[in-house]
Amino acid sequence: MRKIAADTHAHTIASGHAYSTIKEMAKAARDKGLAGMALTEHAPKMPGTCHRFYFENLKVIPRNMDGVELFFGAELNIMDEKGTLDLPDGLLKELDIVIASIHGPCYGKSRSREENTKAYLNVMQNPYVDIIGHPDDGRFPVCYEDLVKGAKESGKLLEVNNSSLRPNGFRENARENIREMLKYCEKYGACVTFGSDAHVDVDAGNFCYIEQIIDELQFPEELIATTSVEKLKTYLHHFR
Ligand SMILES: [Zn+2]
């Protein structure tokens, strides 16, 4: 039986459209039996989220609550096909974990498959980005072969996002896109991470939809970075 030890993507009330506190998320992670939990608030260009100062002050928070190791970071917004991000490198360097994602309100929607792929590949050049968040949304089409090869070469993790797979989710064609991405991950030996993308404590560590796909594809366990916190850390710039 596969054991997932950490959740690398979740939000608290600081993100503005999420509903639980840090303490509630830590407790929920412990109750789920996780050893590690990342809290990755939306970076400043997302409407309603916290200010840059929030990220600058994360050092004051203890990294262990309820026996769970906490990772504080950000989910950056990819702003354009050049891979422009919305927090400066000097700050990213200090964060425990950094995700970069495309979100409609920041990136817009009218770019081509080539431009979206280029955006991700450009972001992978940033040494402080650890994870590409939910590259599964059909509204932002991607060449999965190029994405996976880029991730393998740059040592970035590709995220499999549980929230994208919700039956009532707003990301388009996520299941098919994730399956395609995972097939290339297996082909090229690229590692993935699982993110609940929880916006409320009951969803912390919830990988129910991911598990179905992983089982269906019999995706190799050695390509999952979060089977232990130690393994995860080898992919995070802050711990290398
Ligand atoms: Zn996101």
Ligand SMILES: [Zn+2]
């Ligand atoms: Zn998120």
